[in-house]
Amino acid sequence: xxxxxxxxxxxxxxxxxxxxxxxxxxxxxxxxxxxxxxxxxxxxxxxxxxxxxxxxxxxxxxxxxxxxxxxxxxxxxxxxxxxxxxxxxxxxxxxxxxxxxxxxxxxxxxxxxxxxxxxxxxx
Numbered sequence: 001x002x003x004x005x006x007x008x009x010x011x012x013x014x015x016x017x018x019x020x021x022x023x024x025x026x027x028x029x030x031x032x033x034x035x036x037x038x039x040x041x042x043x044x045x046x047x048x049x050x051x052x053x054x055x056x057x058x059x060x061x062x063x064x065x066x067x068x069x070x071x072x073x074x075x076x077x078x079x080x081x082x083x084x085x086x087x088x089x090x091x092x093x094x095x096x097x098x099x100x101x102x103x104x105x106x107x108x109x110x111x112x113x114x115x116x117x118x119x120x121x122x123x
Contacts, residue, residue: 006084007077007080007081007083007084008080008081008084008085010081011081016081016085035104036104036105036106037094037104037105037106038105038106038107038108039090039105039106039107039108040107040108040109040110041087041090041091041107041108041109041110042109042110042111042112043111043112044112045080045083045084045087047112048076048079048080048083049072049073049076050112051114052072052075052076053069053072056072090105090107091107094107104121105121106119106120106121107119107120107121
């Protein structure tokens, strides 16, 4: 699979290294408390925008505070580099990247309408 990295290329390698160093702290403290991991996999990560838009529209329809389209794009775009960079590794190794984990990983494959169409696991 060839990745274009349209989101993460906005950041320098130094920025990404800083982020990874910060995440190592969470990995050391948090991952040992987790018995198993579950993650949802989609064919096209851009569906995240649509799903979040659906949520914001439901909030607005119920009279609750919600993000406008620009705020929504700004919010979701902040997380997209992480999705983009992590998914290939998650697909290959699950959450066991550093060697400190021996936990099981369940991967649920979702279609564009959030239906589970398949699942698999790594032990």
